[in-house]
Amino acid sequence: MQPTSPAPTAAVAVPRTARKRVLIVNVFFDEYRRTTGSPYRVPQAMAPCFLAGAFSARACDVRIYNEQYSGVLRDADLLAWPDMLVLTGLTSAYDRMLHLTAYARSLNPRVVVVAGGPGVRAMPGRSRRFFDYACMGDIEELQSVVREAFGAAYVADEDFPRYDLLEGRRxxxxxxxxxxxxxxxxxxxxxxxxxxxxxxxxxxxxxxxxxxxxxxxxxxxxxxxxxxxxxxxxxxxxxxxxxxxxxxxxxxxxxxxxxxxxxxxxxxxxxxxxxxxxxxxxxxxxxxxxxxxxxxxxxxxxxxxxxxxxxxxxxxxYGVMLDPATRRLADLRREIEFIVGTPEITMPAYFTLVIPLLGTPYFRDCLNKGLLLPNVRLRDLDGVTVAMHPRDPLDDVVRFARDLPSLRGYRGRVMRQVMGFLAHYRGRLTPLQLYSAVLNGALICMETFATSPGSIGSKRPRQTYLAGTEALDPQYTPMIRVAAAFEGHFRPTMVTDESGALADDVAEDLSV
Ligand code: SF4
Missing domain, CATH: 3.20.20.70 (Aldolase class I)
Structure with missing residues (x-):
């Protein structure tokens, strides 16, 4: 299979007045409830740039916005602007697609809303209730959507990424x-x-x-x-x-x-x-x-x-995933100690809890074994929040989860590991490579500063690191008045009910 662009379509003239306005947004929730964006994260989400390639530049004005890079989209004028809103993002940010849909529809009832990404593909039934087009395929599907919603004249001759729309600072x-x-x-x-x-x-x-x-x-x-x-x-x-x-x-x-x-x-x-x-x-x-x-x-x-x-x-x-639902804390700590005690290896770029992503074999296994906690929200499946019954006492595991991303309790050993690494590889790696390797240690120990310096000092909600009780992001409170029909868009999508079984929100899509 070749995912190259479909055959070019014939160029069709579009009068100036008939141009369409398109806004493409990569939605994002930050693990630490930061709202200012993380412009230094690598890699950055590129879906908006690739999706923009579906639209004819002659017939459409396209803008892209990446919440991971630029922070929470709060510009109501921008949300009122498009004829078509295209949404993409990670599964844990699915609810954010609903928020932006509520804003866009309240501000412009004629807007066409298109959504895609793994969350939409995992929940086709739920997604079709919220979006005009819930895309089940890959980015090329957007061309078919554009053709159906606007007409062939609005489809790009060739589907090619719009790098010209990205911020110039990259x-x-x-x-x-x-x-x-x-x-x-x-x-x-x-x-x-x-x-x-x-x-x-x-x-x-x-x-x-x-x-x-x-x-x-x-x-x-x-x-x-x-x-x-x-x-x-x-x-x-x-x-x-x-x-x-x-x-x-x-x-x-x-x-x-x-x-x-x-x-x-x-x-x-x-x-x-x-x-x-x-x-x-x-x-x-x-x-x-x-x-x-x-x-x-x-x-x-x-x-x-x-x-x-x-x-x-x-x-x-590399990254490391730890799973307190299947391993004891003592075992997980031994693994961390092994890493920080081995100076021949780079420090991981991140530590995360294993995420039971919707529809995966791991998710089904957890569900069948009754491992998912009660009242888990989709937003909780972010790798930072404890969402499954652990093997050790819950309070201990929640503390472990809180300390994991920044390796609290290990920072001295992380610094020694980094110094040992520098001594071992000096002369074999370039200064730039050594710098980027050392950055991993800094990213872990100073997570906020390293990827999102603009968020220092910003007020963030106190986190519990436990599914069902974790503080929701401020984005769950509407920033403007939305039509009554859209108030439900700000209710978090529930994955499990109070008994730990599949919640109604996802049962239609995930029941076997
Ligand atoms: S299937 Fe495994 S190896 Fe392939 S992308 Fe997913 S995690 Fe990586």
């Missing part, structure tokens, strides 16, 4: 060369959706890279390595040529654990200009990996994999 260029994944980890939303690994053609990839206008390229593929070696090598040829011609200064990508099983791969990507790789380590515990069906991470011992990568001159970034 230093990284984001590019996609493939979609989906050839593995089936039990907790992953891609597994729930079951769509096959798909590739773009090389010419399209090169055009994307050059169109970003940036020298540092980040591939946002779910799995850059994939299961097609010829395609992998062809992309390295392309990137190597661009790198040698100095048209790019370097690139980074996400690869799966099997990439590290072929020793020549590290040499190949470095020669092609790769500066950093991200891989979902998830856990250093083999039993845990096997329980997630993440066998690809057991092919090469994890520490060896990270060390090989760093010694090849490539930064290794």
């Amino acid at each position: 230093i990284l260029g984001y590019v996609e060369s493939s979609r989906n994944c050839n593995f089936s980890c039990s907790f992953c939303s891609l597994t729930a959706e079951g769509r096959g690994y798909a590739k773009y053609d090389l010419d399209y990839i090169e055009r994307q890279i050059l169109a970003t206008g940036k020298k540092q390229i980040v591939f946002i593929d779910n799995n850059f390595y994939g299961n097609d070696r010829r395609f992998f090598l062809a992309r390295l040829d392309l990137l190597g040529a661009l790198y040698r011609e100095r048209r790019i200064k370097g690139w980074s990508a996400l690869v799966t654990g099997d990439f590290f099983g072929k020793t020549e791969n590290l040499e190949l990507v470095r020669e092609a200009g790769c500066k950093a790789l991200f891989s979902g380590i998830e856990s250093f515990d083999t039993e845990t990996l096997l329980s997630y069906n993440k066998r690809q991470n057991t092919l090469v011992p994890q520490v060896e994999m990270i060390r090989n990568c760093l010694e090849a001159g490539i930064i290794f970034a």
Whole structure:
């Protein structure tokens, strides 16, 4: 399957007065209830830029807004402006789509609301009740929506990302060369959706890279390595040529654990200009990996994999997921102590609780075993809030969850780990790479400052870190008066009821 753009449509003249106004928003809820945006997070959501490519620039005025980057969208004039509002975002931010729908419809009853993303795909029945178009497919589906809602004249001749709409301050260029994944980890939303690994053609990839206008390229593929070696090598040829011609200064990508099983791969990507790789380590515990069906991470011992990568001159970034519903706290703490006591590896970019994403095998397993807590809201499934019955006393686990993202109690050891890392890799990694590796420790210990300096001192609600009682974001209170018919849009979507069974909000979509 090639997710390249559909055949160009014939250009049709559109009178100036008939131009359509389109607002595309990436909705976002911050784990720490910050509302100011996190412009320094990497990667940034690129869906608005890619979705904007569906609209004819001759016939439509398109604006994009990314709440993750710019903070909460509070501009009522902007929400009143569009003829079409397009919404996308992570599952935990699904409710935010409802908020913006309520505002847009209250301010302009004729607005067409289109929504997509994993939350919409996991809850098609619920979504069709709120949105005019609930997209079940990929971004190309938007062209069909535009054709049906506005007419063929409003569809782009070619579906190509609108990098020109992004803020000019960015230093990284984001590019996609493939979609989906050839593995089936039990907790992953891609597994729930079951769509096959798909590739773009090389010419399209090169055009994307050059169109970003940036020298540092980040591939946002779910799995850059994939299961097609010829395609992998062809992309390295392309990137190597661009790198040698100095048209790019370097690139980074996400690869799966099997990439590290072929020793020549590290040499190949470095020669092609790769500066950093991200891989979902998830856990250093083999039993845990096997329980997630993440066998690809057991092919090469994890520490060896990270060390090989760093010694090849490539930064290794990863995240760690901890699951108090299946492991004891003492076991989880041992894993953290192992990480902060091993200076040959980078510190994780983040620590998170495992999230039972709707529709995944992991979610179903938790549901069948009665592990979901009562009154869990969709908003609670953010990796920070305890949403499942733990093996240890709940109060202890809630304290653990509160301390986890910033590794409270381990900060001294994190700093020692970072100093040991610097001593070990000085001379093997460039100063910029060393800086970015050290940044991981800073991001963890000073989460607020590192990614969102503008939020320092801002007032945030006190958090409980427990599903059902966690403070809701201020966005759940309407910022303007909305029509009575839309007041329910500000009620959080419930995942479980008071007994821990599926709540009515999601039962239609998630009952087996
Ligand atoms: S390897 Fe990553 S992207 Fe692929 S299924 Fe597993 S978690 Fe999802």
